Amino acid sequence: MTTSLRRKVVFYTLLTLTAFLVFAPTFIAFMMSFMSNQEIMTGQIIPRSLTFDNYVQVFQRFPLMQYLLNSLIVSLLIMVGQLVISSLAAYAFVFIDFKGRDLIFFIFIATMMVPFEASIIPNFHTIRDLNWIDSYPGLSVPFFAMAFGTFLLRQHFKQIPKELKEASEISGIGDFKFYLTVVLPVAKSSLVTLGVYGFLTSWNMYLWPLLATTDDRFRTVQIGLRQLQTQEQLNEWGVIMAGAVIVVIPTLVLLFVGQKKLQQGLTEGALK
């Protein structure tokens, strides 16, 4: 498509402007993390001198490493759990014929309409009764069953020609082996998408970890960030921003790595 130079100039100007607007808060936070408190109070955006004091402080004053580790463990657990459970459920919904399959699937999908906040109290009861408060299972298990993930994978699994399943049946390959050796490799790209999505969602989770933890040993990093804010009378914004920047790093890394993998997965394409 050819666009005139004028159109191009207009488009690029608008795009640059909106990009700047969207990115501004992140940019300001990033800059603030390198400023001393006095400098922040003067309302500057570009620091006059770079200082890493905030970064040193945030690690010294808070168990940030422990928080990061907790978040990582919980997010990984949720990611793996979701992948395993969603893919198994999706497999059943696509490849196993049973009575009322579609009805059950629609009920399953309908649970997406129930907001997480509504199920938080029963979930909390369950976790408490299991004595899982302040534990990794308590933080992760409630998120394993995921209607959206099942739906996403089911859509991809449905694209796998049913002849592949039939050919396996004839050569004597059972359901589980077919799932492991054919379905999972063929649906790799969706699994990566779902994995990244699950990881990021749980990394940024706030409400549930706040309820399910009372102890620094299991707090996740988002709760940690919140604590940075409230512990001092006068908020040390530089330290808070430094913490925020550190918390964002894994997200960015994952997005970059994941994107590359995702593209690989998508371009691989299935044979018709």
Added chain:
Amino acid sequence: MHPVELIAVSKSYDRTTKVLEHIDLTIEEGEFFVLVGPSGSGKSTLLRMIAGLESITGGELRLKGNMVNHLPPKDRHLSMVFQNYALYPHLTVKQNILFGLHAKKVKKAEQEQRLYETAEMMGLTDLLNRKPKQLSGGQRQRVALARSVVSQAPLCLMDEPLSNLDAKLRAHMRVEIRRLQKKLGLTMIYVTHDQVEAMTMGDRIMVLNDGTIQQIGQPIELYNQPANLFVASFIGSPKMNLGEATIEDQQLTIEQTLQLPLSMSDIPQVIQRRNLIVGIRPEHLAYAKPEEADLWLEVINIEHLGNETLLTFEVGRELWTAKWLGQWLIQVGERVPLSVSIKHFSFFNRDSGALIQAPTENQHLEVVAL
């Protein structure tokens, strides 16, 4: 002990309408058996029932004499080639071929041996490390065949395996599949909607329409003595010329336009005089010298195929085709002299469609049996 035996088999999805009705069929050892019919006739369903991918509503399926109605596919000792080949896209050709053998717990050394032999036979030796998407249609087809051969199952089922290939490759693969089947002594059940494929490949053919058997027989038998109007028009290309006919005063009147003299001794089995449909193969509408012509017809279309010429005529409401060997320079609109013989006509009952009398003389050159 027949490798495959179907006794009054039927299939219904909703218990009211039957997709297949009362199928009785026996397939011999080492036979190339073709199921042919238009789409929706139930031929693929029947094949899938034999494979065990589809449940059997009524009747009995026996493999080697054993009732197997409820046996899972893996225990039926058969292999199957699918229309879309069903190759695993993430595996190499080699892994694709060997995929089933792992499950059957064949020893590593024997796997290698079989892989090597099959790849050699199918001409796949150089392609073993490629992925299916890097192969051409014909090569994918050969991988699918190899996968079925390597399993060494004595019974092989094929569901329209050639329909995704272009015409030239299809003709080539027809020969290749046929040769492979003979060489390995496989019992083959082959589904196709293409009557040319059925005629050229099958030892025996079963014609299906609307879930019922129309006729079972050898290709030549189906061509010469079609059991009913459906088989008559389905087998043969161009199709048999058909027309409504009546017999009166030693005269056969076709479509109320053509009249041919006939003597009763020509048609000993035709008792009824009305409600007839007659059929004649295009090659039997032969050219005659003008003075010897039985009838004259106006050419409304002409197709030059190089080695033969197809002429189309209008006979009442029907279009008739004549197939003449060689090249004929005839213009559309010309009237051409034709010779026809009563001996080449098939007679059908119009209401039931059933054959009353087959042609008494079939080819200019009679069927030669060696």
